[in-house]
Amino acid sequence: MKRRILSIALLAAMCAALLAGCGQKSATWKVTCPWAPSGVAAMVSQQAATKSTSYSDTITLVAEAIKGDAATVNTWVADTKANDTELVFVGEGLLSITSILDPAKMQFGYEDFVFVENLYSSIFVLSADAKLNIGSVADLEAYVQQGTEISVAVNGATSSEAFLAAALFGSMGAGDKLKLTPYQSAAEAAQAVSRGETQFAVSHQSQILETYQQKGVTVVCAFDEGNIENGPFAGVEGVGQHGYPYFRNRCFVMARAGTDEKKVAELKELYGKILADAEVVEWLQDTMLLEVDTMSVADVEAHVENVKSIVNEYKDIVAG
Amino acid sequence: MKQWVEQFNGRMDAWGRKLHEKEIRIPIDLVTGLAFALFALAILLVMPDQVAVSEKDVVNGRAFPTLLMTVMLLCCAMLIGKELYKLATKQPLNWKVINIQVEAKALAILGILLGTYFLSKWTGLFVVGAVFCCLGFLLYFRCRKKSYYVITLVIAVAIWAAFRFALGVDF
Amino acid sequence: MLQYIAPATGLLFTLENILWINIGVFIGSVFAAIPGLSVILCVILFLPVTYSMTAIPGMMFLLGIYCAGGYGGSVSAILINTPGTPHAAATMLDGHPLSEQGRTKAALKIALYASTFGGIFSALMLLFLGPQVARVAAQLGTAEYFMVCVFGLTIIAGVSGKSMIKGLISACLGLLISCVGSDPMTSYDRFTFGISRLYLGLDLAVCLIGLFALVEIMSKAEKRLDRLNLDTTQIKDDGVITKEEYKRMARPVLLSSIIGVMVGIIPGTGASEASWFSYNTAKNMSKHPEEFGHGSVEGIAAAESANNAVTGATLIPLLTLGIPGDGTVAIMLSALMINGLNPGLSLFTTQGDIMYAIMLGLILVNVFMFLQGKFLTTLFAKVVSIPQEILTPIIVIFCFAGAYSVNENFFDVGVALIFAMLAWILRKLELPPVPILLGLVLGSMTETNFRRALLISNGSPKIFFSSVYCIIFLVLILLAVGAIVRGKMKERSTQKED
Numbered sequence: 003m004k005r006r007i008l009s010i011a012l013l014a015a016m017c018a019a020l021l022a023g024c025g026q027k028s029a030t031w032k033v034t035c036p037w038a039p040s041g042v043a044a045m046v047s048q049q050a051a052t053k054s055t056s057y058s059d060t061i062t063l064v065a066e067a068i069k070g071d072a073a074t075v076n077t078w079v080a081d082t083k084a085n086d087t088e089l090v091f092v093g094e095g096l097l098s099i100t101s102i103l104d105p106a107k108m109q110f111g112y113e114d115f116v117f118v119e120n121l122y123s124s125i126f127v128l129s130a131d132a133k134l135n136i137g138s139v140a141d142l143e144a145y146v147q148q149g150t151e152i153s154v155a156v157n158g159a160t161s162s163e164a165f166l167a168a169a170l171f172g173s174m175g176a177g178d179k180l181k182l183t184p185y186q187s188a189a190e191a192a193q194a195v196s197r198g199e200t201q202f203a204v205s206h207q208s209q210i211l212e213t214y215q216q217k218g219v220t221v222v223c224a225f226d227e228g229n230i231e232n233g234p235f236a237g238v239e240g241v242g243q244h245g246y247p248y249f250r251n252r253c254f255v256m257a258r259a260g261t262d263e264k265k266v267a268e269l270k271e272l273y274g275k276i277l278a279d280a281e282v283v284e285w286l287q288d289t290m291l292l293e294v295d296t297m298s299v300a301d302v303e304a305h306v307e308n309v310k311s312i313v314n315e316y317k318d319i320v321a322g
Numbered sequence: 323m324k325q326w327v328e329q330f331n332g333r334m335d336a337w338g339r340k341l342h343e344k345e346i347r348i349p350i351d352l353v354t355g356l357a358f359a360l361f362a363l364a365i366l367l368v369m370p371d372q373v374a375v376s377e378k379d380v381v382n383g384r385a386f387p388t389l390l391m392t393v394m395l396l397c398c399a400m401l402i403g404k405e406l407y408k409l410a411t412k413q414p415l416n417w418k419v420i421n422i423q424v425e426a427k428a429l430a431i432l433g434i435l436l437g438t439y440f441l442s443k444w445t446g447l448f449v450v451g452a453v454f455c456c457l458g459f460l461l462y463f464r465c466r467k468k469s470y471y472v473i474t475l476v477i478a479v480a481i482w483a484a485f486r487f488a489l490g491v492d493f
Numbered sequence: 494m495l496q497y498i499a500p501a502t503g504l505l506f507t508l509e510n511i512l513w514i515n516i517g518v519f520i521g522s523v524f525a526a527i528p529g530l531s532v533i534l535c536v537i538l539f540l541p542v543t544y545s546m547t548a549i550p551g552m553m554f555l556l557g558i559y560c561a562g563g564y565g566g567s568v569s570a571i572l573i574n575t576p577g578t579p580h581a582a583a584t585m586l587d588g589h590p591l592s593e594q595g596r597t598k599a600a601l602k603i604a605l606y607a608s609t610f611g612g613i614f615s616a617l618m619l620l621f622l623g624p625q626v627a628r629v630a631a632q633l634g635t636a637e638y639f640m641v642c643v644f645g646l647t648i649i650a651g652v653s654g655k656s657m658i659k660g661l662i663s664a665c666l667g668l669l670i671s672c673v674g675s676d677p678m679t680s681y682d683r684f685t686f687g688i689s690r691l692y693l694g695l696d697l698a699v700c701l702i703g704l705f706a707l708v709e710i711m712s713k714a715e716k717r718l719d720r721l722n723l724d725t726t727q728i729k730d731d732g733v734i735t736k737e738e739y740k741r742m743a744r745p746v747l748l749s750s751i752i753g754v755m756v757g758i759i760p761g762t763g764a765s766e767a768s769w770f771s772y773n774t775a776k777n778m779s780k781h782p783e784e785f786g787h788g789s790v791e792g793i794a795a796a797e798s799a800n801n802a803v804t805g806a807t808l809i810p811l812l813t814l815g816i817p818g819d820g821t822v823a824i825m826l827s828a829l830m831i832n833g834l835n836p837g838l839s840l841f842t843t844q845g846d847i848m849y850a851i852m853l854g855l856i857l858v859n860v861f862m863f864l865q866g867k868f869l870t871t872l873f874a875k876v877v878s879i880p881q882e883i884l885t886p887i888i889v890i891f892c893f894a895g896a897y898s899v900n901e902n903f904f905d906v907g908v909a910l911i912f913a914m915l916a917w918i919l920r921k922l923e924l925p926p927v928p929i930l931l932g933l934v935l936g937s938m939t940e941t942n943f944r945r946a947l948l949i950s951n952g953s954p955k956i957f958f959s960s961v962y963c964i965i966f967l968v969l970i971l972l973a974v975g976a977i978v979r980g981k982m983k984e985r986s987t988q989k990e991d
Contacts, residue, residue, distance in 0.1 A: 039537045040823035045831055052544050065541070066490070068901055073690050077902060104680070107692060153949070159680040183948055184678055186941065187823075189816040190760065197634050199949050212815040212837035289833045321679075322376030354922045358662050365669065365684075374681040380948045383676040383683055386940040387669055394665040397658045420921065427714035428917060435707065438893060439910055443903045452890045459886040467882075474883050481890050489538045491898045 030062045031269065033089045033255065036074035039067035042206065042290060043091055043253045046121050049285065050276050057275040061268060063089075072100055072107045079110040084260025089118060089269070093253050095162055098309035103160055103321055115256035116266055117302050119273035122286060123295030124251040125226045126166055127235060128154075129203050129210045129219040131195055137220050139244050146176045155191035155203040159184040160320055162251050163191070163204040165309075166225045168316040169247040177319045195219055206251070207235050207291035226250060233291050249309050252295070254302060331464060341423035350418035355401035362391040362398065434458035448493040449482040501849035504549055505857065513550045514854070517557020518862050522869060524558070525565025528575045528706040528888060529895020531698040532562030533821045538898075540824055548832040548847055553854050555825050556804075560858045562821075563764060563801040564608035564866060567793075571600045572876045573888065575706040579697050580764035580800040582705065582930055583772040586652070587785065587792035594788055598732030598874045603790055604797045605866040607746050611798035612859035614750040615757065615805030619812070620852045624838060626806075627813035630758040635946045636956045640966035641759060642939035645766055645931070647973040648773040650980075652927040654786075657981070660928045663919065667932020668939070670695060677941045678948070690904045697765075697933055699905045702892045703912020704926050710889055711917050713881070732870070738790045745775035745795040753799035757806025763819040764800035765934045771799035777976045805855055812836050812848060 033051065035044045044067040054063035068074045075090060082088045092115065100107055130136040136145055146152065152171055156163040164182050171180045183200050185191040188209040195203035196218030203210065203219070211234060213219050224230045227242035241248050255273065257266055276282060277294045286292045297305075365387065375382035408415055437458060442451030456474040465471070485491040517539075524535040535558050543551035566581030571588035584604060591600040618626065646664070653660020673684045674694030685691040749771035756767035775795035776785045785792045807818025815836045817823035829836055834844060841848050876884070896909040916926055950956035957963055 038823070039540060040817070040820075040827045045827045048541060048544055048827075049831060051541075064490075067537070070693055070900055073693055074900070076689065104682075107689060109689070159676075159678055181948070183945060185945075186677060186761070187817075193631060193760075193814070193816060194634070197632065199634050208835060209815075211835065212839070215837065215839050216814075285831075285833060289830055289835055322378035350923055354659065354662070354924065357922070358666075362665075368684075372686065373676075373683045374679075376679060376681075379679065380952045381944045383679055383681060386943070387672050387683070390665045390669050390672075394662055397661045397665070400658050401662075418921070418923065424714050428711050431711050431714055432914065432917075435710070435889065435910060435913070438889065439903070439906055442893065442897075442906070448894065448897065451893070455889050455893075456886040459889070460882055463882040463885070465882040470880065470882050474886055477883075477887055478890055481887070481894060485894050485898065489898070491538075491894070492901055493894075493897055 028060055028062055029087050030064055031087045031089055032064050032066055033091070034074065034078055035065065035067040035091050036069065036071050036078075037067065037091070038069045041067075042124065042208075042292070043093075043121065046253070046286070046290070046292070047091070049282060050121065050273065053276045053279055053282060054272060057279075058268075058272045061272050063272075072096055076109040079114050079258075082258045084258050085262055085265070086258055089255050089257055090115070091121070091253050092256055093162075093251065094249065094306060094309040097306045099160060099162065099165065099313055102310060102313050103317060112306065114259050116259050116261055117297075117299050118255040118257055118266055118269045119277075120295055120297040120302065121253040121255055121273070121277075122290075122292040124206050124292050125224050125230060125240075126163060126204050126251060127207055127210060127224050127230075127238060128167070128170065128222045128241075129192070129195055129205065129214065130222050131198055131201050132218055132220055133198070134201060135220070136222050139223050139239050139241065139246075142222050143174065146171065146174045146179075149176075149179065151181055152176055152179050152202065153181040153183055153200040155183050155185055155194040155200040157185055157188040157191045157205065162249070162309075163188075164320050165313055165316060166248065167202070167204045168319040169312050170223075170225075170241060172316045172319050173246050177316070180319060182320065192219075207233065208289075211291065232287050232293075235291070247312050247315075249305065249312060250295070252297075252305060254297075338423055338426075341426055342421065344422040346420045346422070347417050348420065349405060349415045351401045351416045352405040355398040355405065358394055359398035359402070362394040365391050430462060434462060442493070446493070448485075449479060452478040452482050497845040497849040498853075500846040501853055504846055504850040505553075505854050507550075510550050510553045510854065511857075511861075513546075513554040514557045514858050514861050515865065517554040518561040518858065518865050519557075521558035521561030522565040522568070522862070522865065525562040525577045525581075526568035526873070527891045527895065528569050528573075528577050529698070529702045529892040530898070531578050531895070532559060532566075533824070534698070534895070534898055535562060536821050536824050540828065543828045544831055548829060548834055549850050549854070551828045551832065552825065552851050553858065555828055556851075556855055556858045557861070559821055559825070560612050560801065560804045560855070561862050561865070563612065563804050564605060564797065564862060566800075567604040567608070567797055568601065568873050568876075571597065571604065571793075572873065573709065573884070575709050575888070576701065578764075579701050579930070579934065580768050580803075581796075582701070582765070582927065583768040583796035584793055584800075585705070586772070586927070587787070587789045587796075590786070591788035591790070591793065592877065596732075596788070597877055598870060599734050599790075600788075600793060601870045601873055602732055602734060603738075603742065603793045605863065605870060607742070607749075607794040607797040608801040609859055609863040609866070610746050611750045611753055611800070611802035612804055612862065613856055614747075614798075615754050615802040616852070616855040616859060617805075618754050619805040619809055619855060620849075623809045623852070624813050624841075626754075626758055627809050630760070630810055631814060632960075633759055633962055634960075635942050635949060636959060637962045637966060638759065638761065639939065639942035639946055640957065640963055640970065641756075641762065641766075642935050642942060644966055644970050644973060645770065645935045646939065647970060647977065648769050649928045649931060650977040651773045651776055652769075652925065652931065654925045656923075659924050663924045663926065664928035664932045667929035668936040669932075670700070670929070671933050671936025672940065677937065678944050690902070693900075694937075695908060695933075696899050696905060699896050699899055699909050700912050700933055701930065702896050703909040703914075704916045704929060706888065706892045707909060707913030708916035708920065708926075710885060711913060712920070713885065732874075734790070741781075741791055742794040744778070745771070745791045746798045748774060748778070749795040749799035750802040753802025754806040756799075757803035757818055758809050760810055760816050760818050761938060763807070764803040767799040767803045768796040769931060769934075771795040773973075777973075777980075782980075801859075808852075808855070812840075812851070813838055 047065040051063040051065040078090045154167040188205045191203045192210045196213045224238045224240050225248040226240040228240045230238045373384045438451040438455040442448045456478045524530045566578030567584040569577040570581040570585035574589040576582040576585045588600045649664045675692050682692045752771045753767040807822045810816040896906045946956050
């Protein structure tokens with residue numbers, strides 16, 4: 003009997019030591035993406051997770067995608083506490099759009115998170131039916147001045163794309179002529195414009211690329227300050243230089259509020275290394291047509307506020 | 323223990339025999355028509371509260387559900403009308419016999435399902451619910467083979483482990 | 494094209510690829526055969542495995558899961574009257590009755606043969622006509638999609654059972670349930686009754702678990718305990734399919750494969766719609782329509798060939814236009830993009846060998862699905878002899894685990910239970926559950942395209958007659974309605990004669 007108790011105790015001690023050892027050596031951080039597993043954010047997160055072991059002995063990132071947007075983040079916030087090895091993505095869609103249009107959907111606020119890093123930055127583009135022959139902001143202004151109805155295909159009725167379209171045409175004074183046609187995916191929206199169902203579409207660059215290469219659409223402008231610098235759309239004018247409002251699509255990696263600053267700094271450093279990896283940079287630029295855009299807390303807050311001000315100004319055009 | 327189980331089963335059998343004799347006959351088409359007509363009316367009633375619309379919409383969010391409930395009401399009216407006509411012309415109605423024993427057994431199965439659900443949810447451990455489910459059904463089927471208990475419980479734990487550790491489902 | 498075939502063959506026929514195809518096919522068959530575990534869930538769960546692979550083995554693994562998933566769903570539909578996946582629901586209508594007649598192996602074999610034919614047919618379409626078909630598909634717009642949905646809704650008549658009125662009530666209920674959640678056209682919530690999670694809508698796989706799998710468990714209450722288990726010694730299941738049966742299946746299999754391809758190329762539609770369209774068409778064209786619902790070999794063959802013919806077809810818009818045909822394929826897109834491949838016609842010239850290797854690989858996947866299926870059929874057929882005491886709790890555990898896995902939330906398990914109770918009540922009221930499923934499948938697509946089309950046309954219904962494709966679909970709808978009316982009249986006259 004004594005021998006049995008002794009052996010059980012020894013086994014328990016070994017297990018405890020093993021577990022403690024595991025805990026000290028490397029912590030696994032689960033990164034929850036609240037959007038579709040096939041989406042841009044989920045793919046970038048997966049890529050980052052794959053690279054994490056190459057840059058850190060103490061942190062392993064594990065990517066997970068559970069679509070559900072605010073509902074997923076609600077569950078995440080409810081189930082986690084400070085210092086849990088859990089991370090989540092939020093973007094301007096939740097922090098700046100849903101928080102104004104439908105706050106009841108969100109059981110969390112910005113204060114529930116602590117910012118780790120911005121995973122990428124995407125410049126949306128406005129494409130036009132090739133038959134309209136609109137290739138620049140000047141062409142677009144001339145077209146808008148004709149006073150005809152303007153229809154724009156967007157991915158989702160109250161998405162970032164919808165607000166960018168509303169902000170652009172609204173600031174051109176054509177808000178009352180604007181008809182936003184929501185589609186259920188960005189690819190559908192891109193196809194709609196090439197079929198002539200709508201005159202324009204707002205989408206990620208990668209989502210319009212194929213239609214553009216098949217000459218179904220022209221790319222009019224980019225929703226950024228300056229011209230697009232890289233990729234197949236290099237040289238496309240940014241609307242910012244013409245004085246029109248814009249924002250980039252960003253994806254913030256967040257930890258639970260109250261998480262140890264040291265840990266957050268370690269995570270930020272790891273993401274920094276991953277996002278500086280030449281292979282990752284090349285993949286983001288060439289395949290995903292995204293940009294590496296590491297940010298500070300102040301940058302994030304400025305981005306959220308900028309989008310909020312656009313949403314407040316143009317929500318009547320989008321939500322009616 | 324064995325004796326207690328025998329006693330319990332005996333009591334259940336006696337109860338089952340009693341319930342087996344009890345039947346309810348319902349005019350099924352009439353009841354279906356009325357139930358779904360009420361359901362459709364209720365949906366139409368709550369529609370303004372449940373579906374917000376904007377003045378800008380060409381076809382708003384209420385149009386499709388309203389159309390559906392109208393079709394449902396029409397179908398219900400046809401069902402009720404048919405049965406009332408039969409009643410007026412003294413033709414036999416469409417009756418359905420519901421056996422109380424069957425319903426009681428279905429409730430017992432539902433109880434096992436609900437038990438599995440609530441145990442998994444409250445404990446946060448799916449495996450607890452899975453074990454309850456196995457035991458519940460084995461007892462429901464009055465299984466006496468010990469090997470079945472072992473096999474089922476091992477499979478239940480294995481399924482949980484496969485989901486939890488191999489597929490990374492967190493429960 | 495020909496210049497890429499030789500290098501593509503070289504890239505494809507490696508031990509690594511063949512191994513991954515077989516692993517994928519096995520996982521897909523097993524996952525889809527388990528009620529509650531959908532193909533899309535399986536692909537999501539195993540997607541991370543592909544991130545460390547190069548494009549071809551990664552895609553072969555996922556295609557293995559995808560294609561075998563198309564077939565695997567039929568296994569549980571045939572064996573336990575519970576479709577493993579939504580698209581196997583049509584197979585269930587005849588597969589289980591045939592199994593109950595002691596022909597389980599034959600039913601499983603028909604499903605396998607038809608699935609393989611449909612799969613290879615669509616793979617060949619992808620290989621030889623991909624870009625051409627994609628160009629046609631790209632011309633189909635919102636109005637055409639709506640017409641497809643209306644055509645789909647005509648199927649309700651075929652699956653309503655004894656009473657079309659009751660079938661319509663069920664369908665309205667299904668269509669209404671599909672309205673729950675965020676309105677896709679405005680993002681306003683509908684019928685959420687203050688329950689925050691409901692704004693995501695109700696997941697089809699979760700509803701299916703309740704409507705078919707859990708209610709089937711509850712239906713065990715209708716049988717005496719001592720009669721629950723089959724007396725397998727009485728069943729002489731040799732799995733033989735007669736020559737006459739093969740002959741009868743030839744036409745529906747071919748036609749359903751064509752329908753499957755046509756449905757598959759339309760983004761947003763999928764295997765569920767294809768299997769119902771084909772089942773209905775096969776019933777309308779059959780010399781023995783009375784056998785449908787009672788173990789018709791044509792019914793199983795039509796549904797299964799169609800849902801597998803979708804697999805290659807959904808890849809057509811993906812590989813040629815970068816548009817994923819359905820949710821599962823959308824996830825496969827990420828497996829390509831993570832490897833630096835941005836699908837589109839230009840990729841056929843820049844990375845032609847890889848693209849053709851993937852397309853040829855789809856044929857190989859179907860071949861291995863057939864070979865594995867041949868072996869697994871005997872194994873699967875043994876499920877009917879597993880004692881109910883063991884099988885029942887195992888099915889429930891799988892259903893609950895599957896429902897939970899969809900969003901990793903117990904809310905969905907609760908929803909599945911509510912649907913089980915609803916299905917039980919409907920059973921008592923003699924309301925058929927299949928039209929509810931049809932409503933759920935077609936509801937959102939029908940409404941969204943209807944409203945979007947009218948938004949595009951500023952409220953003018955002329956948009957629904959504005960293209961050749963719309964007119965073709967309109968003719969098809971009229972023909973379908975005509976067939977329903979003719980069928981009903983025939984039914985009435987035979988009833989009178991009797």
